[in-house]
Amino acid sequence: MELGLSLGDAATASKPFGFMEKSTQLTNKANLGFCMGLSIGPNHTPQEDEDEDARKHGNHIDHNSDDTNTRTATIEANKTTSLTADTSTDSPIQLDLLPNTPVPRNHHSTLNLDGTNYEVGSSGNMSRGFDVNRFPAVIVHEDQADQDGATLSSSPPNSATSSFQMDFCIYSNKGRSGSHNEADQAERASSRASDEDENGSARKKLRLSKDQSAFLEESFKEHNTLTPKQKLALAKELNLRPRQVEVWFQNRRARTKLKQTEVDCEYLKRCCETLTEENRRLHKELQELRALKTSNPFYMQLPATTLTMCPSCERVATTSTTTTTNTTSATATTATTTTTTTTNNQNNTTGPTSKTTGLSLSSTRPRFYPFSHSHPHQPTA
């Protein structure tokens, strides 16, 4: 007499975890197989990148032709709608880098200097509109030309690009405490900018503004890799060096991968715990059945069921009519087994293209069918 024990698999193991639904979707989408449910987000082909590039450029052309308010409105809309924490593996993990509530516009006023709108904080100090990252546009562009050979013409002060850059300021001191407020940041930024001007050496590290990060995040959500055109466009849009944009995307991909690894690790941990618990339960059930056999041998005198595996479909069929031992747990187990086996067969037909972690529970486990199935092949005794 043989006993088949189902330890569950993709369909069942995913149930206890809410986030596995996303992983399953992802699995289907990214063709990575169940076991990991891994995805680093959609991979884009160069053609897709070109398409997105064209589409994005279409939008940005509109941006460039629009006035500052349109740009600001777009950014504000993006801030409130898109930048939410999302651990879905269907899309890159997005971190909420922005304040939840937009700060009223009356927290700042606007100066118009040489046709350029400069934002002034409520305290009267120049706020992040003077972030050194976009402070000396001419210097940045010269740097771009030096580093990347790109010939980006500096925008005139009253151009749309310039207005957009200056409108990328933070409107209040919200989100900072202590001495690290926007005024101090602007002061330090101005100091560093002056140092850079004096020394002529580029700063090594500095923080991107929240709006710059938000804009990069939006771009990252559209495409997690950059074409040279996209990189230059983003750099020009944010008044950053192309190298900065490139590095930001590299770091962003690394962060996404790290986060995904953490999620996968957590999932595998839970999966292991679930399987351990299932194994424990089934062992207990087995002991109960054995105890039942010992205490009540009448059931065991019934004709034994012989299980035979069909070589073509790898299904196990019975050669004689099975008697019902009529334990509820056994019925539940067989039902589960039937369901999972169907899934296994489907997985097998998809071929070995999917990535596995070696923890697959379905590929090598024999299928147990307590009832004879209607396969055309008659199992051999």
Place this chain on the structure above:
DNA sequence: GTAAGCCCGGTTCTTACATCA
């Protein structure tokens, strides 16, 4: 075969923030 460009993993270093005396 070689150079250029890109990406990735790892690392360094700066910055912002929290905690505590």
Place this chain on the structure above:
DNA sequence: TTTGATGTAAGAACCGGGCTT
């Protein structure tokens, strides 16, 4: 309550190696 020192996490930048064109 304020302030300075300290620890820590996050992020920007760098480096070296591998891969592709």
